[in-house]
Amino acid sequence: MAYVRSPFVTNQNRPVEQPIEFDHRHHAGDEQIDCRYCHFSVEKSPSAGIPSTTVCMSCHAQVWNKSPYLTLVRQAYFTDQPIPWVRVHNLPDFVYFNHAIHVAKGVGCVTCHGRVDQMAAIEQYQPLTMQWCLDCHRNPKPNLRPQEFITSMTWQPKPEEAAALADSLAQQYDVHSRTSCSTCHR
Secondary structure: OOOOOOHHHHOEOOOOOOOOOOOHHHHHHHOOOOHHHHOOOOOOOOOOOOOOHHHHHHHHOOOOOOOHHHHHHHHHHHOOOOOOOOOOOOOOOOOOOOHHHHHHOOEOHHHHHOOHHHOOOOOEOOOOOHHHHHHHHHOOHHHEOOHHHOOOOOOOOOHHHHHHHHHHHHHHOOOOOOOOHHHHOO
């Protein structure tokens, strides 16, 4: 069982080579671009969405528009072809996961994806095993945050207010423990 739950099998902290070098430290960290700008469907659909080249070019038509790093982005944009990004967080087909419901219930991006603002290249931060998911589903309160801080990489509740805030958010968002098989296996 240790092998099956090891990072070797779960792909946790394993670099994934992408077709274009994209540094989240710069975009999410230095520039503080909100996750939802690029991953625009995260609040509306099961998938967070992969940004189209139109999203990239909305800035890069003006900024770094001659950079050799962006040659493939420009090429994809002008030929109306998607960039062939390689999926990093990949759950098995028999698992149903909905980003929108987690965001609506107050689970912040950093809970599952880690400090993206400190990652040169995105890596799977959490193991994404059934046990890891169930731990949160059994006790979701510590992972809840106010909606205005959903995409914040640095927000932390004040220690003396954490328990009361978690209780309040769970009530406000109508969050309950969800451990029935059909919650994730449909």
